[in-house]
Amino acid sequence: MAVVSTPPTLSRALPAMDNAEVLRIRNDFPVLDQLVNGRPLVYLDSGATSQNPLSVIEAEQEFYEQRNAAVHRGAHHLAVEATEVFEDARQTVADFIGAQYEEIVWTSNATEGLNLISYALSNASLWAAQGRGDARLRDLALGPGDEIVVTEMEHHANLIPWQELAYRTGARLRHIPIDDSGSLRMDQAAEIVGERTRLLAFTHASNVLGTINPVSHLVALAHRVGALVVLDACQSAPHLSLDVKQLDVDFAVFSGHKMLGPTGIGVLYGKQELLDVLPPYQTGGSMITTVTMERAEYLPSPQRFEAGTQKISQAVALAAAVNYLTETGIDRVHRWESELGQRMVAGLEGIDGVRVLGPAAGMDRIGLAAFDVAGVHAHDVGQFLDARGIAVRVGHHCAQPLHRRLGLTATTRASAYLYNTTDDVDEFLDAVSGVRAYFRA
Amino acid sequence: MSLDQLYQQIILDHSKARHGSGLSETAAPDGASTGQSHQLNPVCGDEVTLRVAVDHGTVAQLAWDGAGCSISMASASVLSEMAEGMSVEELRSVIGNFREVLRSRGKVHADPEVLGDAAAFEGVARYAARVKCAMISWVAAEDALNQAA
Numbered sequence: 001m002a003v004v005s006t007p008p009t010l011s012r013a014l015p016a017m018d019n020a021e022v023l024r025i026r027n028d029f030p031v032l033d034q035l036v037n038g039r040p041l042v043y044l045d046s047g048a049t050s051q052n053p054l055s056v057i058e059a060e061q062e063f064y065e066q067r068n069a070a071v072h073r074g075a076h077h078l079a080v081e082a083t084e085v086f087e088d089a090r091q092t093v094a095d096f097i098g099a100q101y102e103e104i105v106w107t108s109n110a111t112e113g114l115n116l117i118s119y120a121l122s123n124a125s126l127w128a129a130q131g132r133g134d135a136r137l138r139d140l141a142l143g144p145g146d147e148i149v150v151t152e153m154e155h156h157a158n159l160i161p162w163q164e165l166a167y168r169t170g171a172r173l174r175h176i177p178i179d180d181s182g183s184l185r186m187d188q189a190a191e192i193v194g195e196r197t198r199l200l201a202f203t204h205a206s207n208v209l210g211t212i213n214p215v216s217h218l219v220a221l222a223h224r225v226g227a228l229v230v231l232d233a234c235q236s237a238p239h240l241s242l243d244v245k246q247l248d249v250d251f252a253v254f255s256g257h258k259m260l261g262p263t264g265i266g267v268l269y270g271k272q273e274l275l276d277v278l279p280p281y282q283t284g285g286s287m288i289t290t291v292t293m294e295r296a297e298y299l300p301s302p303q304r305f306e307a308g309t310q311k312i313s314q315a316v317a318l319a320a321a322v323n324y325l326t327e328t329g330i331d332r333v334h335r336w337e338s339e340l341g342q343r344m345v346a347g348l349e350g351i352d353g354v355r356v357l358g359p360a361a362g363m364d365r366i367g368l369a370a371f372d373v374a375g376v377h378a379h380d381v382g383q384f385l386d387a388r389g390i391a392v393r394v395g396h397h398c399a400q401p402l403h404r405r406l407g408l409t410a411t412t413r414a415s416a417y418l419y420n421t422t423d424d425v426d427e428f429l430d431a432v433s434g435v436r437a438y439f440r441a
Numbered sequence: 442m443s444l445d446q447l448y449q450q451i452i453l454d455h456s457k458a459r460h461g462s463g464l465s466e467t468a469a470p471d472g473a474s475t476g477q478s479h480q481l482n483p484v485c486g487d488e489v490t491l492r493v494a495v496d497h498g499t500v501a502q503l504a505w506d507g508a509g510c511s512i513s514m515a516s517a518s519v520l521s522e523m524a525e526g527m528s529v530e531e532l533r534s535v536i537g538n539f540r541e542v543l544r545s546r547g548k549v550h551a552d553p554e555v556l557g558d559a560a561a562f563e564g565v566a567r568y569a570a571r572v573k574c575a576m577i578s579w580v581a582a583e584d585a586l587n588q589a590a
Contacts (some may be wrong), residue, residue: 377510379485379574380448387444395485409486409508438444439511440453 014329015090019335019421025155025328026419028053039389039417042424044365047207047235047415048393049257049367052321056260059320063313071312072286072303073320086312089319090302096322097233097252100245103275105305106315110234111157113253113268114201117230117279118161120201122168123279134277140228142321144170147196151176151184151213152405153206156398158232182209183360189221197227204252206238206381208397208413209358210341210365212236215247225247228274234258238325238417239269239366240334244269256314260417261321265314268305275301281309325418331419337367340416340425344369347429352435353412357406368415372399375441376408384438385412388431446524447513447568451519451561456511461521464506469494473501476588478581482573487513491581493524495589500524500532503582510574512565517578519558529586535559539555 006074023260026032030049034041042052046387063085067076070147071086087101094104107113121142127133142148146161166173176189184202193200200222200312205212213291215231231252236257238287244252251274256265270278280287284307289297325333346361348354354373375383382394393413396403403409414428435441452558457466469475481488487509505517511580524532524560537558542551547567551560 377485379487379512379571381511383568383571384444396589403486409488438448440457 001319005272014332015118016176016246017328017332017418019423021423022336022419028055028324029419030057032419033109034390036389037387042388042390042427044111044414044416044420044424044428045205045391045393046238046258046417046420047413048398050260050417051419052260052262052317053218053324055324056262056317056320060262060313060317062315068308068313082312085280085316085319086310088415089315092319092322096326097237097267097269098240098245099269100234100272102301103269103272103277105265105270105275105302106311107268109257110232110253110255111266113251113266114157114161114230116233116268117251117270118165119281120278120305121370122165124277125169125280127279133279136273136277138279140274142171142198145196146171146198147174147194148172149176149193149200150172151202152178152418153182153184153209153211153399153402154201154203155207155234156233157231157401158201158203159401160401162199169398171194176202178209178402180406181360182206183365184211184212184213184218186217189218192242193218193221193225193227195225199228199230201230201232203232203234204242205239205366206358206402207235207368208402208411210368210370212364212366215249219248235366237369239330239337241330242264243412246421250274256318256321259318260324261318262314265311265318270301273302275304278302278304278305284308286310314422328418330381336418337416338365340420340422341365341367341369343422343425344414344416344429348432350372351429351433353441354432357411366399367417369411369434370413372408373435373441376435376439380439381412381432383437384435385428385431388427390428390431391440392428445498447571448504449561449564451558452515455515458518460518461504461525462506462514462550463490464490464504464520467502467504467519470496472590473498476501477586478584480577480581480584482509482513482577484584485510485574487574488578489513489517489578489581491559491578491585493582493585495529495586498528498530500527501527505578505581506525507578510571510579512571512574513577514561515538516559516562516575518560520578520582523557523559524565526577527590533586536583540576542566542588543575558566 046382067081071083090104094101125141128138228250231249233254237254252269256306257263287307350354355372357370380392473496474515475494477492479490489507491505537581551563562575
């Protein structure tokens with residue numbers, strides 16, 4: 001297994017991030033400057049939702065103060081300006097992940113992106129059966145005998161839509177198991193992803209284990225048998241350099257609110273040749289060409305998948321978030337967070353009765369760590385930390401099957417971002433070391 | 442509010458003592474009518490299976506099995522200790538009072554005369570995310586009583 005690798009860097013000229021830079025960065029995040037239960041807030045729940053820099057908050061405010069209008073309709077000045085900034089935002093996000101402009105579809109969040117793919121594919125099956133649509137649709141149709149493959153470490157959002165797609169189409173859902181350290185059983189993956197596999201959906205980085213999955217290896221397995229690849233990039237797009245063309249995934253999804261952006265906006269990337277033939281998921285205004293009382297023709301992507309009035313201010317604010325990450329340097333962010341993640345795991349492993357999930361200290365992981373404290377329920381751990389102003393996530397983190405596999409029902413997760421210092425991690429570790437004594441475990 | 446006000450000694454004690462825990466190894470008293478309920482909080486995984494045995498209108502036994510946070514386990518323990526010997530009507534009334542206090546966001550104070558040791562959970566009412574933890578076994582008891590009656 002790989003030891004900690006240094007992410008490739010495009011910004012060699014810039015020095016690595018350090019605490020001094022992080023303290024300057026924190027000035028851009030007003031919410032971080034507050035007391036919680038009488039203690040300075042230590043925010044270690046960015047894996048659930050990240051905080052917003054002023055530039056993001058101001059971008060949304062500026063849109064409403066100066067440009068608010070419906071996009072893609074109306075000839076008036078504001079409508080033109082709103083459309084421009086909305087579509088500029090799409091280009092900004094496309095550039096950020098190495099995609100083409102037409103390949104970026106706005107969604108409400110990553111969950112909606114995954115459901116969109118799932119419903120577009122079952123609609124493809126319906127259309128193909130009726131001889132409707134592009135001939136290429138027949139290659140995308142699913143039915144009995146076909147298989148959809150996921151992994152045992154998936155977030156519910158990248159599991160349940162595929163369970164339901166299997167139900168709707170008669171396809172079979174299978175999964176690649178994990179080993180005790182939380183790595184995918186790649187030996188088994190090679191057997192599970194086979195001739196019947198039509199789609200392989202997996203997470204780039206686990207929201208619980210922190211594991212970074214071997215994307216290119218998995219993509220090769222899927223493409224070898226002509227299966228589509230769906231990448232859940234929720235925990236990767238915000239934290240490391242993501243190039244969808246280089247990874248050659250067919251679809252990728254992520255959420256704005258986990259990458260310094262607002263809630264209510266997410267991104268679906270899809271290869272253009274797929275988005276252009278897939279049937280829509282939702283139908284209505286803004287996504288059609290000709291409508292009669294009997295039927296409608298649909299626009300190509302991305303409008304094909306953007307029915308109704310869009311998340312305009314959120315898209316504009318998300319572009320501001322992407323710019324913030326780009327200006328800081330996503331590779332520098334990745335390296336800093338890897339350091340924080342390693343510090344967390346090394347510290348947690350040194351606390352009596354604490355079991356860290358996923359890769360051990362010294363192994364590759366993103367800047368988060370989920371753990372179990374012997375004899376103390378995660379809810380109590382979270383409450384204890386909150387009393388010291390430390391915000392973490394507790395529960396199953398929307399990954400019940402993964403927790404069951406590891407013999408747990410709930411864990412505590414600390415997740416860092418570019419605004420966390422090593423002091424934040426040390427405060428957190430110091431607090432965790434007091435948990436068992438308090439609860440007499 | 443401090444952590445110690447939430448996690449009162451009595452709660453920490455009961456979370457370890459777990460009075461009435463061990464449902465599967467405990468037989469219901471002969472002749473009593475029983476009701477059983479399973480409750481799960483999907484948010485945190487707190488889980489309680491609880492059985493009440495009622496004999497001539499009196500709670501003869503309240504046994505449970507469960508897994509969860511200290512608040513949920515302590516509240517099941519306190520409930521079990523209190524309930525045994527109460528009339529069904531008395532227990533229903535205490536459950537109603539407990540719910541009122543827990544859902545009041547701190548506006549309704551617990552009366553130790555009515556709630557006994559369960560009054561220690563008053564502080565939980567200020568933590569919206571924890572109210573379900575404290576309530577889970579009481580909801581199970583209410584459901585089980587309906588079946589036993």
